[in-house]
Amino acid sequence: MFEFGKLLSCDVCDNKVLLNFAENKARLEIIRDDIINVFCGFECDEHNSKAIENDVAVPTQFTADFSDGVLTLKTKCVAVTVKDNMLIDFADTNGNILCSDTDCERTVEPSLSEDAIKLMEQEGHIVTPPKSDYNIFVRKKVFGDEHFYGLGDKLSPMDKKYYQFTCWNTDEPRTHTEAYEALYKTLPFLITLKDNGVYGLFFDNTYRSVFNLCKENENYFWYGTDNGNLDYYYIAGQSVADIVGAYTYLTGTTPLPQLWTLGYQQSRWGYITQKDIEDVAENMRKYNIPCDAVHLDIDYMDAYKVFTFNSTRWPNPKKAIEKLSDNGFKTVTIIDPGVKAEDGYYIYDEGVKNGYFCTTPEGENYHNVVWPGDTVFPDFSNGKVRDWWANNIKFLTDNGVSGVWNDMNEPSTFNGFMPDDIVMNDDGKKSDHAKMHNVYGHNMSRATYEGLKKHTGKRPFVITRACYSGSQKYTTAWTGDNQSLWAHLKMAIPQLTTLGLNGMSFAGTDLCGFSCDTTPELAARWMELGVFFPLCRNHSANGTKHQEPWCFNDEVVGIFRKYLNLRYTLLPYFYDLFYQGEKTGFPLMRPLVFRYSSDPVTHTLNSEFTLGDSILIAPVTNQGENFKTVYLPEGNWYDYWTKEKISGKNMFIRSAELDVCPIYIKENSIIPKFPEQAYIGEKEIDNLKLEIYGDNCEYEHFSDNGSDFKYRDGEYNLYKFTYKDGVFSAKLIHDGYAKKYKTLTIKTFEKEITVDFADNMKINI
Ligand code: GLC
Numbered sequence: 001m002f003e004f005g006k007l008l009s010c011d012v013c014d015n016k017v018l019l020n021f022a023e024n025k026a027r028l029e030i031i032r033d034d035i036i037n038v039f040c041g042f043e044c045d046e047h048n049s050k051a052i053e054n055d056v057a058v059p060t061q062f063t064a065d066f067s068d069g070v071l072t073l074k075t076k077c078v079a080v081t082v083k084d085n086m087l088i089d090f091a092d093t094n095g096n097i098l099c100s101d102t103d104c105e106r107t108v109e110p111s112l113s114e115d116a117i118k119l120m121e122q123e124g125h126i127v128t129p130p131k132s133d134y135n136i137f138v139r140k141k142v143f144g145d146e147h148f149y150g151l152g153d154k155l156s157p158m159d160k161k162y163y164q165f166t167c168w169n170t171d172e173p174r175t176h177t178e179a180y181e182a183l184y185k186t187l188p189f190l191i192t193l194k195d196n197g198v199y200g201l202f203f204d205n206t207y208r209s210v211f212n213l214c215k216e217n218e219n220y221f222w223y224g225t226d227n228g229n230l231d232y233y234y235i236a237g238q239s240v241a242d243i244v245g246a247y248t249y250l251t252g253t254t255p256l257p258q259l260w261t262l263g264y265q266q267s268r269w270g271y272i273t274q275k276d277i278e279d280v281a282e283n284m285r286k287y288n289i290p291c292d293a294v295h296l297d298i299d300y301m302d303a304y305k306v307f308t309f310n311s312t313r314w315p316n317p318k319k320a321i322e323k324l325s326d327n328g329f330k331t332v333t334i335i336d337p338g339v340k341a342e343d344g345y346y347i348y349d350e351g352v353k354n355g356y357f358c359t360t361p362e363g364e365n366y367h368n369v370v371w372p373g374d375t376v377f378p379d380f381s382n383g384k385v386r387d388w389w390a391n392n393i394k395f396l397t398d399n400g401v402s403g404v405w406n407d408m409n410e411p412s413t414f415n416g417f418m419p420d421d422i423v424m425n426d427d428g429k430k431s432d433h434a435k436m437h438n439v440y441g442h443n444m445s446r447a448t449y450e451g452l453k454k455h456t457g458k459r460p461f462v463i464t465r466a467c468y469s470g471s472q473k474y475t476t477a478w479t480g481d482n483q484s485l486w487a488h489l490k491m492a493i494p495q496l497t498t499l500g501l502n503g504m505s506f507a508g509t510d511l512c513g514f515s516c517d518t519t520p521e522l523a524a525r526w527m528e529l530g531v532f533f534p535l536c537r538n539h540s541a542n543g544t545k546h547q548e549p550w551c552f553n554d555e556v557v558g559i560f561r562k563y564l565n566l567r568y569t570l571l572p573y574f575y576d577l578f579y580q581g582e583k584t585g586f587p588l589m590r591p592l593v594f595r596y597s598s599d600p601v602t603h604t605l606n607s608e609f610t611l612g613d614s615i616l617i618a619p620v621t622n623q624g625e626n627f628k629t630v631y632l633p634e635g636n637w638y639d640y641w642t643k644e645k646i647s648g649k650n651m652f653i654r655s656a657e658l659d660v661c662p663i664y665i666k667e668n669s670i671i672p673k674f675p676e677q678a679y680i681g682e683k684e685i686d687n688l689k690l691e692i693y694g695d696n697c698e699y700e701h702f703s704d705n706g707s708d709f710k711y712r713d714g715e716y717n718l719y720k721f722t723y724k725d726g727v728f729s730a731k732l733i734h735d736g737y738a739k740k741y742k743t744l745t746i747k748t749f750e751k752e753i754t755v756d757f758a759d760n761m762k763i764n765i
Contacts, residue, residue: 001137002136004021007086015029021086026038028071031250033077038234040229040230042228052204070083099234134226136205136230138223140222145194150189152499154183159604165210168438171465184410184441184467187467188202189503190202205229207228240595248584253583256711260330260706264293265292268541271296277294280548287561290677296332303372304336306336306337321399321400321401332403335407337440338368341374341376369414369415379424387450404451405462406445410465442466457708463537464476478535481510486522494591503585503587507535509530509533511526513540514540515540520553522623528620529617532611532617555658569674570671571680577611590609613666616663620660626658627654630652633649635666639663667693668694668695670699672699672701673690688757696723700718701719703741739759
């Protein structure tokens with residue numbers, strides 16, 4: 001472990017305080033009043049962050065005083081003290097220490113003997129001896145009342161206390177359970193909630209790292225890694241929402257997507273031919289299931305060669321995709337990173353000629369095996385390779401493809417793991433797989449984003465499996481190979497709300513489950529929940545029971561239709577949340593602790609979430625249950641189906657027959673709705689409906705062309721609607737886009753009226 005020793009002196013240099021320890025130098029960097037960076041350049045002097053791309057520090061007033069061997073630094077929000085051995089305390093402005101390094105005795109479990117390991121392995125156990133010594137090691141005191149949230153897609157419940165996690169992007173084909181330390185994504189950002197405060201820690205280091213959150217000892221938690229810099233951000237705030245806002249200030253927010261990407265998407269590994277996809281599209285319309293996109297999994301390619309179509313299965317891709325588009329379907333194609341090593345294949349030849357693939361330390365292209373067999377791997381950490389990949393996206397967009405699904409980009413390999421010393425070129429600096437592994441998916445998504453942007457001019461729709469902090473700027477994410485299990489339906493809530501707290505707001509799980517066979521009841525319950533996921537895609541594996549809507553009995557088809565129609569009517573609500581989210585960094589799916597952290601019930605509530613602040617979803621996630629135990633936090637709420645008013649801070653049982661997902665609307669909300677549509681853009685939407693829940697409501701509604709970047713130049717309209725004591729008013733607060741609405745429908749509990757739309761109006765209801 002790197003040591004620091006005595007703190008000898010401190011120097012203030014612009015927004016940094018340089019810390020001269022007897023054995024190492026470190027620094028504190030004041031990013032904003034609420035964000036302090038702790039840095040020790042073991043590998044290099046500057047950050048070299050893949051997550052934070054802009055210069056984020058703003059001029060901030062602070063005081064720094066070094067006396068009696070202790071540095072005391074204060075901003076408007078945080079007081080930091082640094083002592084010998086780099087022991088740091090972060091306190092709030094009242095002097096409450098929230099986050100404190102500790103050097104108390106450790107309680108490391110003795111390692112298992114080799115014999116014991118061998119014995120266990122004979123029965124098939126996978127034994128990974130725990131590693132507890134790291135070169136870079138930060139250990140923080142636990143005061144006893146901590147809850148830990150974050151760390152991305154990891155599978156444990158929402159509160160991560162007592163678990164250990166490894167940040168090493170991992171394709172995990174076994175049944176996902178909370179026992180796994182690593183999964184596809186690396187989001188090393190943790191929110192710690194205590195009775196007297198909340199704070200965030202973002203460890204910006206791409207090497208394999210481990211978080212032990214009181215598993216070793218409940219008196220402390222630790223972070224460890226062997227390489228790179230010590231580079232972490234302490235984030236102060238009053239609420240969980242503040243911490244998420246500051247984290248996305250650093251790493252970027254999820255941008256407004258194209259409107260169609262919020263529609264229902266149908267996928268399956270097993271649609272082999274053009275005809276298979278055409279049938280799916282036709283059935284969607286035949287069964288009146290709203291749907292906006294079909295996905296082409298690996299079988300559309302020629303021998304799994306990226307940027308090709310199999311000419312037997314897809315004789316005329318351009319024409320077929322055009323036909324789908326005429327029927328209101330966008331086409332999304334999978335693209336894996338692995339390139340088939342085959343002379344004469346243009347992508348391989350170009351990559352070899354230009355040195356675009358990862359190499360062995362001896363300089364040979366590194367080969368492994370993925371779907372195409374013998375495979376090489378583009379080095380996405382090299383900007384030239386990203387540009388090349390972005391240009392290749394043109395092959396897809398020329399054929400009419402609207403979105404790209406990036407899979408296997410951990411990267412996943414079938415013939416053993418890619419060794420750590422495989423050589424990569426980090427935008428001009430020699431680097432290796434150990435450092436670039438966790439950003440491989442991030443850089444691939446970035447290249448895909450740039451390609452789609454360049455070749456379509458639209459807001460790129462990219463889906464990724466692997467990512468790193470900051471990937472939200474370029475891509476949506478799905479949670480990989482889940483299974484058609486009740487446990488996985490349940491798991492989707494903590495998994496997706498956690499991704500949201502970690503900036504990955506546009507995310508979803510494979511609806512109805514990827515592997516294993518779904519059942520009609522499971523599929524129905526999954527859809528009732530899944531229509532509220534930002535990314536709403538039904539995907540399944542080859543060989544499993546088909547789970548397109550019409551593969552179920554009439555009752556279940558009806559449930560698909562009912563809930564997808566509900567989603568389509570709620571599209572303006574989803575889209576408004578995305579618009580706000582681009583500014584605030586706030587997720588769409590919010591665990592209740594996001595807004596109600598002073599209510600202890602919310603701290604470990606894994607079974608519900610809110611969509612924005614106004615809609616609370618409490619789905620049934622157990623077989624055979626036709627009821628749900630619901631908890632409503634403070635305030636009054638309305639049952640969406642019965643309109644019954646219910647006071648919050650209240651736990652009760654709601655009956656929920658198979659077609660009922662309990663939904664609650666917060667008092668004083670306005671919920672905007674569009675008419676039902678078979679697909680987005682089927683109808684010119686000229687009516688906006690506002691459902692009013694209460695006597696004192698306010699709502700901001702955004703409208704634009706739903707596809708390109710012109711909104712960033714002001715081409716949008718923003719309306720403010722209010723309803724107070726029986727008077728409704730509308731105000732156009734930003735006027736920058738063609739007016740689409742002709743009528744406005746206002747629905748209160750008592751009345752529903754439709755009036756001509758005017759940008760500014762006042763009506764007595
Ligand atoms: C991986 C993906 C899955 C995809 C399959 C075939 O397992 O996670 O979604 O269908 O590969 O491409």
